[in-house]
Amino acid sequence: MSRARFRRTRRAGAVTLASALTLTALAACGTSSSDDGDGDNGSGNSAKADPAAPLDPKTKVSITIDCMPPAAKAAELKQWNEDVKEFNKTYPNVTVKGRSTPGQCLEPPRFTAMLKAKSQPDVFYTYFTDLPQVLDNDGAQDITAYVNDKSVPLLKDIDPDVLGSLKKDGKLYGLPTSNYRMGLLINRKLFKEAGLDPDAPPKTWDDVRTAAKKIADLGDGVSGFGEYSAANTGGWHFTAQMYSLGGDVVDASGKKAAFNSDIGKQVAENIHAMRWDDDSMGKTQLLKWGDLQKQIATDKLGMFLAAPDDVTYMVQQLGAKYDNFGMGPIPGGENTLAGGNNYMIKQGISADKVKAAVAWLNFKFTTVGKGQYDWKRHKADDLPVGLPQPNLWLNGSKTKDDAARKEFATMPVENFKAFTDNPVPGKAEPPKAQEIYKVLDNVMSGILTNKDADIDKLLTTAESQVNQVLATQ
Amino acid sequence: MSTRTLISPAQLARPRGKRLYWVCFAVVVVLFTLAFLGPLYWMVSSGLKTTQEAVQTPPTWVPGSVHPDNYQRAWEVMDLAKLLLNTLYYAFGALAFQLVFDVAAAYSLSKLRPVLGKVILGLMLATLMIPATVLVVPQYLTALDMPIVQRNLLNSPWAIWLPSVTNAFNIFLLKRFFDSIPKELLDAASMDGAGPLRVLWSIVLPVSRPILGVVSIFAVVGVWKDFLWPMLVLPDPSKQTLAVGIYSLATSVPENVLIASLTIASLPTLILFLVFQRNIMSGLTAGGLKG
């Protein structure tokens, strides 16, 4: 009872607040148009309310932000602190309070809890796929009005596909920090040992199978190809493999599962054959993100599907050497799963905070030559430079950024030539991605742990579960 | 030890019996040592290996080269100091709450016997029959938005402390102990004009030291070992407990560093146990079990 009433009052409050905001916004519009004629004087008040206006340097603002690099990523943390300092030269009134996460910045169950608790910081890190969930929980603000070519000067050069994943009904809810298109990451050392050409990674799944067999034949606990099967990452990669063969996991209507198809069976049978007929996928299964990286970093794994920035992770946290890795386009090559990360801004924080947040995000993540695109500094700090992604850019920004990447490359860029020279069209993740991935984990783990797995049954079971997930929109 | 057990002393005294006894004894000691210290040895030694060696097939029994710096790396990278402090904070806070509320409740139910006391005790004990994980969903929703007070407890230590009070087993243990305190003792004090609080403080508590010890151990160990609840209600990584923190970090460090961190995480309670083992064991057997 009290709960229901409470909700209603809260909602009523929100409505009043919203209408009040609209009114002020309208008022602001009204005044700002007259401001143009008036010049500078007396516009202080309206500037505060106008989302498009820059942050008033006199207002002291502090913003909290998560996913600051943890102590383990010493170099990235150092850069973060340097960037905050430099940012404060332009914006001495803004305090950036970073929170670091020692592990992965985002784990779905923890993220869900955070949204429910509304305990996200002012600026919070999400995957592209999280937007619906965030909006369901009323977690993020519409920042369309705050993001323009003044606050984010390179806006026009950001890949519209990337921005598209942060929009709903034409409204923008976040700023991207990185994007990826999945490819085939290989261990060059093992390729050479197995007599394979590390500069020509396998292009089809049949080639993958042959190569995996050769690498696994090296013995000593080495496996040729690796796949995940737990913590939603199994389903994520099953989806990627479906895409690579031109398949889909959810049909066009968004209401029905589409993986119980010939392509789905082909994917499943291929994995099953590699695991059981060839024994080229290793004995340890039920792996999740992080496990395959550990294997390939210790030369126990020949190849797996990954985003290019996994290399950074392996070099920095697992102590691997980056010239040991190379990358080719996703086998099959029809489509590749494209995703990425971004920051959103918490619903309900003040306009000044939003402005400060946009300014910081722009400085750190969407400025060529600065922040995360300061390749010269990356090189000095011994971080990998020369990876093809993240790369948000188009047009002039792309030319400029690519040139800098080449100039300061710390790793043999040609190791990634096969990947960059053969771009595969990106395909976004399905709706309710994390839920579907959870279900598809079971398909993966079934194939990888049971020699006698009944593929039809696994797919049919998963299909009915996914249909149920999609039905409860 | 003079108590007569399963096997008769006469049988043991015979030469054949004696020999058999020693053989069995040796086998059991070796077996138990392997079964219980073996994994721990593997943990400590694998933490000293290089990353390569830690995931090598077949594994090595003795580290080829010793790298104690793995331990240092684990300590820094996983921020174990903070996780440890967090856990201590939650554990001792929960202990304080339980000592105050549960002792008071048990005392009231045992000695003051209010109207409806039996019903309340029954309702409390009934919760013992319900697996905690079944109630995790409604409990979680309650912590999200506390009825009446309209508070969100997520990420606050209250989310650990308050639910820890609902430990019916501890209340039951305390009440049974209090029941065994002779009534005459308390009556004498009441005659002297002491109020219930005074009686509790200066008569009941002093004689209850052993059971308080047991309850304290249960309280602290309970928080120390809990996993699902703190994982749900403390989503902020900087507020996590050791058990949850290690889990979230497991994938982001090399295997040898992870194993080293497991060793470090095990040390505090192991040391505590080895130092206080006599008290802990006698407390457990005496209190939990016979009373």
Next chain:
Amino acid sequence: MSAPTLTKDPAVKDRRPRRPRAGAPHLTDGGFGKSLRRNLTAHGFLIGAVICFAFFSWYPIVREFLLAFQKTEDGDVSWVGWDNFVTVWNDPAFGQAWRNTLWFTVLALLLGFVVPFVTALVINEFRHGQGYLRLLVYLPVMLPPTASVLLFKYLYDPGYGMFNEVLGVFGVPAQQWLQDPDTAMLSVVVASTWMNMGGATLIYLAALQGVPGELYEAAELDGAGLLRKVWHVTVPQTRLILLLMLLMQIIATMQVFIEPFLLTGGAGPEGSTTTVVYLIYQYAFNFNNYGAAAALGLLLLVLLAGFSAAYTRFNRDEQD
């Protein structure tokens, strides 16, 4: 020992409440005002615990029932009758989860109940080294469970794990342990038993000290062998503790979460370690479907309540 007052036979104490109550007469000799004040004080002592119970035990139990018949969408709650139960029932994982839970319970009782008892019996026979053995058995209880579980995951690894290496010494072929649907659950139970058996073992050891030696002597005069002595003397003499522990073990088994969650990611190979509790977790925290989670929880609750009732009844019959 520091707690002599505690070592009373519980059976004797249970009969005692027949005596006149300390509380009852007081009500009459002080008059209404005094009794009211006494009651207020007593409830004052209770209030802290009662509030906590109300918020975190009693209310959630009620809420569990409500949630099971509700659906929450965008913060709007609506009543949906038995829909959640239908959803849960139609989930292909439903049957499997129950079979797994049952299988887990059986295994956990075989290992988790029998092993500590036998261990206690063995340790109790020794005239030497008892302290050392008890220490060993109890050691894992003090480790944070995450540490033990992740350690076991490392030991179970089919490639670089210690277990296959040890078995190899005895010529046993390498096992897949957690990777194989047939052995995954067993592996989980073994890890769980290793972690938790210390407490039960110590309890049994304490109980064994209370078995009168004369009974063994009498049994020997009747010509009983070792096993018959255990069955006819030890077990009946420790029956009360054994039954209590059995109940606790079953309830603990139903709650098991961290072991499968960390060892096999919860679901396990082909869903072979998906337990009912894991399914509840998955509904609630992966699929945000609190209604289905509550419906499934309610089914488990009803089953356990039935079990507890049967147990209490059986226990009472035994005592009469």
